[in-house]
Amino acid sequence: MNDFLIVFTAVLLALLLQPLIQRKAGHLWSAVSAVNFVRKNGAFLSLYLILAVVAWMVFMIILPQLYMVDFSFRNNLPLAEVGGPKDVHTLKNYEYLIFGRETDEELLNWLHLSVFLKTMLASIFVTLLDLALCYPIAYYMAQVAKGGQARLLVLALIVPFWVNEILRAFAFRILFGTGGVINSFLIYLGIWDEPFDFLRADVGLYAGLSYAYILLMIFPIYNAIESLDHNQIEAARDLGAPWWRIHWRVVIPHAKPGIASACTMVFMLSAGALAAPQILGGPSSLWFTQVIYQWFNTGGNWPQGSAYAFVLLIACIAFVMTVMKIFKVTLGEITK
Amino acid sequence: MSADVELDHLTIRFGDFTAVNDAHLKIEGGEFFSFLGPSGCGKTTILRAISGFNDPTEGKVRIGGKDMRGIGPNKRQTALIFQNLALFPLMTVAENIAFGLEVRGLNKLARRDKANQLLDLIALKGQGDKLVSELSGGQRQRVAIARALAVEPEVLLLDEPLSALDLKLRQHMRTELREIQKRVGITFIYITHDQGEALTMSDRIAVMSAGRIQQVGDGNSVYDHPQTAFVASFVGENNPLMGKVLSVSTEFVTMDCGIAKVRARNLGKLKVGEEAYAFVRPENLKLSVGAGEGEGSLPSENSFTAPVLAEAFEGSVKLISLRGPSKKPIIASIPNTGDGQHFSQGLLTTVNFDAEQAVALPIGDLADE
Ligand SMILES: Nc1ncnc2c1ncn2[C@@H]1O[C@H](COP(=O)(O)OP(=O)(O)O)[C@@H](O)[C@H]1O
Ligand SMILES: [Mg+2]
Numbered sequence A: 001m002n003d004f005l006i007v008f009t010a011v012l013l014a015l016l017l018q019p020l021i022q023r024k025a026g027h028l029w030s031a032v033s034a035v036n037f038v039r040k041n042g043a044f045l046s047l048y049l050i051l052a053v054v055a056w057m058v059f060m061i062i063l064p065q066l067y068m069v070d071f072s073f074r075n076n077l078p079l080a081e082v083g084g085p086k087d088v089h090t091l092k093n094y095e096y097l098i099f100g101r102e103t104d105e106e107l108l109n110w111l112h113l114s115v116f117l118k119t120m121l122a123s124i125f126v127t128l129l130d131l132a133l134c135y136p137i138a139y140y141m142a143q144v145a146k147g148g149q150a151r152l153l154v155l156a157l158i159v160p161f162w163v164n165e166i167l168r169a170f171a172f173r174i175l176f177g178t179g180g181v182i183n184s185f186l187i188y189l190g191i192w193d194e195p196f197d198f199l200r201a202d203v204g205l206y207a208g209l210s211y212a213y214i215l216l217m218i219f220p221i222y223n224a225i226e227s228l229d230h231n232q233i234e235a236a237r238d239l240g241a242p243w244w245r246i247h248w249r250v251v252i253p254h255a256k257p258g259i260a261s262a263c264t265m266v267f268m269l270s271a272g273a274l275a276a277p278q279i280l281g282g283p284s285s286l287w288f289t290q291v292i293y294q295w296f297n298t299g300g301n302w303p304q305g306s307a308y309a310f311v312l313l314i315a316c317i318a319f320v321m322t323v324m325k326i327f328k329v330t331l332g333e334i335t336k
Numbered sequence B: 001m002s003a004d005v006e007l008d009h010l011t012i013r014f015g016d017f018t019a020v021n022d023a024h025l026k027i028e029g030g031e032f033f034s035f036l037g038p039s040g041c042g043k044t045t046i047l048r049a050i051s052g053f054n055d056p057t058e059g060k061v062r063i064g065g066k067d068m069r070g071i072g073p074n075k076r077q078t079a080l081i082f083q084n085l086a087l088f089p090l091m092t093v094a095e096n097i098a099f100g101l102e103v104r105g106l107n108k109l110a111r112r113d114k115a116n117q118l119l120d121l122i123a124l125k126g127q128g129d130k131l132v133s134e135l136s137g138g139q140r141q142r143v144a145i146a147r148a149l150a151v152e153p154e155v156l157l158l159d160e161p162l163s164a165l166d167l168k169l170r171q172h173m174r175t176e177l178r179e180i181q182k183r184v185g186i187t188f189i190y191i192t193h194d195q196g197e198a199l200t201m202s203d204r205i206a207v208m209s210a211g212r213i214q215q216v217g218d219g220n221s222v223y224d225h226p227q228t229a230f231v232a233s234f235v236g237e238n239n240p241l242m243g244k245v246l247s248v249s250t251e252f253v254t255m256d257c258g259i260a261k262v263r264a265r266n267l268g269k270l271k272v273g274e275e276a277y278a279f280v281r282p283e284n285l286k287l288s289v290g291a292g293e294g295e296g297s298l299p300s301e302n303s304f305t306a307p308v309l310a311e312a313f314e315g316s317v318k319l320i321s322l323r324g325p326s327k328k329p330i331i332a333s334i335p336n337t338g339d340g341q342h343f344s345q346g347l348l349t350t351v352n353f354d355a356e357q358a359v360a361l362p363i364g365d366l367a368d369e
Helices: A002-034 A036-072 A092-099 A110-144 A147-162 A165-176 A181-189 A203-212 A214-226 A230-238 A243-271 A275-280 A288-296 A302-326 B043-051 B093-103 B108-121 B137-150 B167-184 B195-201 B219-224 B229-234
Strands: B005-014 B017-027 B032-036 B058-063 B078-081 B155-159 B187-192 B204-209 B212-217 B239-248 B252-256 B261-266 B275-280 B286-289 B303-313 B317-322 B330-335 B348-352 B358-362
Touching: A002 A036, A036 A302, A092 A110, A092 A302, A110 A147, A110 A203, A110 A214, A110 A243, A110 A288, A110 A302, A147 A214, A165 A181, A165 A203, A165 A275, A203 A214, A203 A275, A214 A243, A230 A243, A230 B078, A243 A302, A243 B093, A275 A288, A288 A302, B005 B043, B017 B043, B017 B058, B017 B212, B032 B043, B032 B195, B043 B058, B043 B078, B043 B155, B043 B187, B078 B137, B093 B108, B093 B137, B108 B137, B137 B167, B167 B187, B167 B195, B187 B195, B195 B219, B204 B219, B204 B229, B212 B219, B212 B229, B229 B239, B229 B275, B229 B358, B239 B261, B252 B275, B261 B275, B261 B358, B317 B348
Parallel strands: B032 B187, B032 B204, B078 B155, B155 B187
Antiparallel strands: B005 B017, B005 B058, B204 B212, B239 B252, B239 B275, B252 B261, B275 B358, B286 B348, B303 B317, B303 B348, B317 B330
C-alpha cells in the first residue's frame, strides 16, 4: 500500500511537472549545444568522450589512489581482524617513516629518510644531467638541422628504445661492470690497471636513468624550440649577441614551458623508477621505490607501503610546483 | 659614422640555383640606397650577404673597405631590420631596444637612458614598459628601427620593412624613414619590390631581376633612362610596342611596329633588322577623339588610331585602356581637367607621342605584372 502511494504520487508529480521540465530541458539543451565542444563533436560523441574520460579518471586513477591513501592510514591487520575493533585510522605509518620504531635509539628514522632524500637529490641530478644533454640536441634538431638530417636523428634516438627497459639496464651493467666493456677498454689503453667499479659509484645508475628518459626530455623541448621564429635568433645575433646570450635571452625564455614540462616528467619518472635502480644501483644504495617495493612485497605491510608511496607522490608534486613557481611557469603553459 | 659597402662581383648560389649573379657596385657612406626588384629576384640574399648570414659563393663584400669574409653577423658594424621585424615578444619595448646595449655590457641605468632617448626619437615616449604585442603595426615598425639604431651601426639594412603596413601608414613611414636617415647620417640599404618606395626615398636605386642587377642610378635616371626592357617595364607604368628596326641614327631609332612607324631615342644598342621594343609611358601619350586630324593626312610617325576599351578614374588622372596590337592594352594617362569629358568604350581615338619621350631597347625579359 505504502509503495503504491509513493509510485502514485511520483507519477502524478511527474505528470504535473512534465511541461515545466520539458521547457527547462529545451533551455538546458540549447545551453549545452551552445558549448563549443558539443557543437563540434555532436551530442553522441561528446557524451561518449566525457563518459570515457570521467570513467578513466575515476576508476583507473582517482579511486585506486584514494583507496591507497585510505590504506596508508590503517593498521596492518590479518584478514580475520579486518573490520574488527582494531581496524581504525592511525598516523603510525607516517610516524614510522619519520621517527622509526619507538624502541630505536635514534630520534629519527635516518635509514629511510636518507634514502628518501637521496632519491630526491639523485632525481634532481638525473633531471639536470638530462637537460644538459638533451637541450643541445633538441635545439640542433629544431633550428639547425635540415629536414633529412633531423629525421635521421629522430630515428637514431627512437630505435634504441625498441629494446626493452630491463634489457637496456642489463646492457648498461655490461658496459659499466668491473669486467665490462669500458673497464676492459681503459685497461687495454693503459689509463688504469685496476678496474674501477662504476656500479658501486652509482655511475651506472645515473647513466641508465638519464638515458632512459632522454626522449621525454628531448621532444617537449624540441617542440617548444621549433615554434621559435628563426629570425629572432638571427636578430639577436645581428645585434651582436654571442651564442650563449642568444640562448639565455631568446631561446630558453621561449622554450621555458617545454623545458618545464620535460623536466617535470623526467623528475617524476626518475623518482618513481624501480627497474633501473634495482639492476644498476650499487650494493649499498637504495632507491626509495625499492623501500616501498619491500614493504609491499617481502615486508607484507601494504598500509606501510602505501604511506611511503603517498609521501613520495606528495613530495614530488610539491617539489615540482615549487620549482615551477620559482621559474614562473604555469600549468596552463606546460600543456600548450 | 657611416661606412661604404662594396659588392665585388658577388655571386651567391644555393646548390645549382644562382640567387645572386655577379653583383658589382659600390654604395657610398651615408647614402640611402635601394635594391628594387620583384619577389624572388635575390634582394634578401644580397642583404643577408652584407649582414653576414649568407657567405658569397664568389666575389667579396667589403664594408668600409674591409673584406668581410669570415666575420660573423655579430661582429659586423651593420644592423638588419627583418622583413617580419623579429622583435622579441617576451621582452618589453625598452628591453627590445636596449638588447644590443645589453650585449655590449652597458649597465641597466645607461641602457634605460639610451632606450628612453630612442623612444623619444620614434615618438613612443613613456611606452618602454609595454610588451611588443601591445603595440600597433606602425609602432612595432618604429621599435624595430630603434632597436637597430641603438647599437649605432654604420650601415642599416632594411628588408621590405613597410610591406606589412597599410597604405596610409606606409606613405607616412616613407618620409619618416628618410628623415631618420638624414638625422643619423648612416648608410641605409633598403630592399623593396615597391617602385614607389624606392623612387621616393632613395638617393640611388639598383633594379634587379632574376639575380642580376639590371641598372643602377638615381630615381630620375632609372625612370627616364631605362637601360633594359626589364627596367623600362618594371619601374613605373610603360607601354611596350614591339617592332623591327628600320634605321638607326645617333639619336633616334626608327622602327616598324605594325600599327605605326615609331621613332624613339636610341641607346646605342640596336642594329638594323633587329626585333626591339619601343617604350612610351602612359603620361606621354596624347589622345584626341576621331581618326586623325585633317582629311587625307598620312599616318605620320608616332601616331596611330586605337579604340577605347575602358576608362578608369583615379582622381587627378584618368587611365584610358586602348586596344593595341598585343593582348595587353595600351594605357594612356590623361590629367583630369574636370571638363567631364568621357572616353567611352568603342570610341575611336588618335594617339601620338614625341620621339624624345619614347625609348627603343633590345628585347630582353619584360617584368610580368
Ligand atoms: N637558403 C636558401 N636555400 C635555397 N634557396 C634559397 C635560399 N634563400 C633564398 N633562396 C632562393 O633564392 C631566391 C631569391 O630569394 P630572396 O633573396 O629571398 O628573394 P627576394 O628577397 O628578392 O624576394 C629565391 O628563389 C629563393 O627561393
Ligand atoms: Mg625578400
